[in-house]
Amino acid sequence: MSESNEASARAAGPLATRTSGTVRVVGSGLLGASIGHALTARGVDVVLVDASPSQLRLAIDYGAGRAERPDDTPSLIVVAVPPDVTADVVQRELALYPDAVVTDVASVKLEPLRTLRERGVDLRHYIGSHPMAGRERGGAISARADIFVGRPWVVCRDGETSAHDLSLVEGLALDLGATLIEMTPEEHDESVALMSHVPQLVASLLAGRFVEAPDGSLRLAGQGVRDTTRIAASAPELWVQILGANAAPVVEVLDRLAADLAGVADALRDPDVPGARRAVADTIRRGNEGVERLPGKHGQNRRFDTFVVMVDDTSGQLGRLFGELGDLDVNVEDLRLEHSPGAPFGLAEISVVPDAVRRAVDGLQQRGWRIASTTHD
Amino acid sequence: MSESNEASARAAGPLATRTSGTVRVVGSGLLGASIGHALTARGVDVVLVDASPSQLRLAIDYGAGRAERPDDTPSLIVVAVPPDVTADVVQRELALYPDAVVTDVASVKLEPLRTLRERGVDLRHYIGSHPMAGRERGGAISARADIFVGRPWVVCRDGETSAHDLSLVEGLALDLGATLIEMTPEEHDESVALMSHVPQLVASLLAGRFVEAPDGSLRLAGQGVRDTTRIAASAPELWVQILGANAAPVVEVLDRLAADLAGVADALRDPDVPGARRAVADTIRRGNEGVERLPGKHGQNRRFDTFVVMVDDTSGQLGRLFGELGDLDVNVEDLRLEHSPGAPFGLAEISVVPDAVRRAVDGLQQRGWRIASTTHD
Known part of the structure; x- marks a missing residue:
């Protein structure tokens, strides 16, 4: 059909x-x-x-x-x-x-x-x-x-x-x-250990480190740490069951992660050891490579350009913004709205296909929007 | 002024x-x-x-x-x-x-x-x-x-x-x-170690585990793992310098994180040991507590209710959606647009103050929008 x-x-x-x-x-x-x-x-x-x-x-x-x-x-x-x-x-x-x-x-x-x-x-x-x-x-x-x-x-x-x-x-x-x-059930359980259960634990463990942090430190939190720990808000009851029922595959990934973590901690602890600096670079580089493998929007690894628009924190402003993007024939591929602490406006990070970014930014600026920043990967 | x-x-x-x-x-x-x-x-x-x-x-x-x-x-x-x-x-x-x-x-x-x-x-x-x-x-x-x-x-x-x-x-x-x-410089460096440098490493280490994962596993990736590893896309050159220059505070946080990680891995490895199940629950619960401490929008820990609207993947649709939310006098506090792999539409997750969620959902449904789900914390 x-x-x-x-x-x-x-x-x-x-x-x-x-x-x-x-x-x-x-x-x-x-x-x-x-x-x-x-x-x-x-x-x-x-x-x-x-x-x-x-x-x-x-x-x-x-x-x-x-x-x-x-x-x-x-x-x-x-x-x-x-x-x-x-x-x-x-x-x-x-x-x-x-x-x-x-x-x-x-x-x-x-x-x-x-x-x-x-x-x-x-x-x-x-x-x-x-x-x-x-x-x-x-x-x-x-x-x-x-x-x-x-x-x-x-x-x-x-x-x-x-x-x-x-x-x-x-x-x-x-x-x-x-x-x-x-x-197979084995493939499934190993896949969810890596793609769901360990990310949950990692987010929880990282966020757990904030419990005793000084208030001042928390004020420096930006979008990066917020994204990294978002799922740490999940409910404990269900997760205890899930993790318990999938313990072996989860432990296998955790052990490898612990070894990777110990490796980069050792490299940072003793930067004069030959290869230490390279070990740190390799950690970041492998992360680049791994995150690139995640299926993106529409199941493809398409890359988008992003720009950030300042949006007044009143109702209707986002409607005007997206209406005008529609008028400009710009399709929004992804977006993220962020409010700066204490600021009376938000930042809308908008992803579009690379061909559309100039049209979108120029068109919005002509219509009086303030563009906070653009990035081209 | x-x-x-x-x-x-x-x-x-x-x-x-x-x-x-x-x-x-x-x-x-x-x-x-x-x-x-x-x-x-x-x-x-x-x-x-x-x-x-x-x-x-x-x-x-x-x-x-x-x-x-x-x-x-x-x-x-x-x-x-x-x-x-x-x-x-x-x-x-x-x-x-x-x-x-x-x-x-x-x-x-x-x-x-x-x-x-x-x-x-x-x-x-x-x-x-x-x-x-x-x-x-x-x-x-x-x-x-x-x-x-x-x-x-x-x-x-x-x-x-x-x-x-x-x-x-x-x-x-x-x-x-x-x-x-x-x-003080010490407070600053400890704060950014916890709030920026270690989250970067954690995201990189987790994403690094995907490099050798089977393609099939990657297909199961959802929004959770994508958020947790988003910043793993950062450039290595700068991060090697930053991490090298702030090694001591970063290593201190990493060592604590490694101990936490070993603790939960041991609890999962041997679930019959007394307190094992509780140790897993405590990990998730501490994560809940930690993530709650992050300053939210407007610098406060305000909680919002969210609902998900299905949006056709054509330009102008988001404009219509936000225009109509404006008509309903609903202020969007946060939003996240997600596209399901292979699907011809996106899911817009919209956060509003709890008082506004019923008005928003009912009003949008009356106007023909399909609401995929709602959550109330």
Whole structure:
């Protein structure tokens, strides 16, 4: 189905969907309720289940699905519960509905699978998956049908997985607008250790160093340290479970990071040792190389030029700015709004394709905007 | 002078300024040329000097100041050269112009001072300073008069500093729109180690771990890891100098961080040891506490609610969005634009005061915007 057909189906009523029959969603937190909303919007019959009656009531009231009935015969079951009870719930659901396909959305994939295998559970109809979506804080009240759109959704099939079962789980991910990525559970867990779990710990450890810092030091904080530690605001409860369930891959990355850190600390401690200065330069250079490998906007490593516009801190100013950029036929690729402590205006850092930067800056200046700075990489 | 007087002075011609006479700026890179632009715009006579004739020519052509003349008698000299030649240049300038006040803008303060003291240089007219502004990449071509506006500017006076000399340096910082912070060189260097130099190294070390990661792992990168490693893109040359010149305070923070990191790695390695789970939770919790201490927008620790709007990837859409937020009388406190790989639209994460979130979300939905998610802290 093409994009435009999709759009007209959307406008006409219930959406054409790969998912059919009844989908049973176990767990009505942010992920479970969001899946419920998205499927309900597509006309799919969604049964919601939750250990907490009040949480369940809330999710149902918000339109994420209906309560279960004794005669329900789900074709697909989505287990959306915290990591440390995922294996138990998957086992129970497989036993309750032996004809259904069961998937889960936990952010670790190997530990639940290992537990299920150790217990001798028949796993022919189980396929682990992990949508890279959601927020650490949430619950049913924060659920939205669109949180999966454009996000990677990892599916961990194995040799026993039938094409039919796989199509149900992949169809779910595609219906929710996600991008499919197939990985083994080992690949998944190592990937999220490096791309999510260790960055979380690094941000937390760095921010933890600020607890005892003098107030004066904190006043020097700029955008760099703020970005580096932003995710340190995540909630502890969930992260203790995630990190505990993915301990081995996380520890492996942490140990390598600790060795790298010790290396650069030693080089700085004793700058007269041959190669010390070079070791420091190599640390920064490897960082350049690594960050370049992160997929950028549109999944490409496109580079943009940026400029900074001073924006009065009143409502409507950003509207005027972006309206005028539209008039100049400049598409904003990325932006970041920063307020200087104590200043009555903000700095809007705007990224555009290199071809557009001159047109944008000149055009805005002609219209009276103050450009604080430009950079060309 | 009140804000409105300042604005009318700005409109009428050369700005009223605390800085008078001739200011000699040594080094016409990003910081030096930006200072030149800002002072020239205020009607101050700026002499530019640079070891590179072509760099100097460029800065002068761009309007950052004029070439020196034999009869120049600067009252204030600003040394804006790389950290490893700062002491040499300060010494030379103090000798050349014994009646002038000399300041520098290097991002480390103790090492140049120590070097000057060891050489027995008369430092009565030297005051080290450090504007927390600029970009790691630059040169005269990126210079802008406004890069200091609203940024902290650290001034390191000592017991010998006369009120007159101090007023010249502080007047410069204030004329450039910066916020003054007084610190000892030791306080400054420890503060920037924690708030700037170690975050840089941490981002570089983490991003360095991506160099050998499989392509598949990189596809799972989300906004969290991108923020955590953004500054890893900084240029190595300058950072080798900065880190080398501030090695002792940086190593002290790195060693503590290494101990914290080893602690959490050990807790994850052996989760059955009593207190292991709690050690992991404490790491995340201390991170929460630390990041809360960073000064937020307007210098306060205000908390905002956020919501995410799906925005078509065409020019004019952001203009429409912010125009309509203005119509709804909603002031955008912060925003972040993210594009999902492969998706034909972006996600605009918008922060507003808690009171405004319902009005903004409802109003936008009524106008046909798709809200992807909301969070309330």
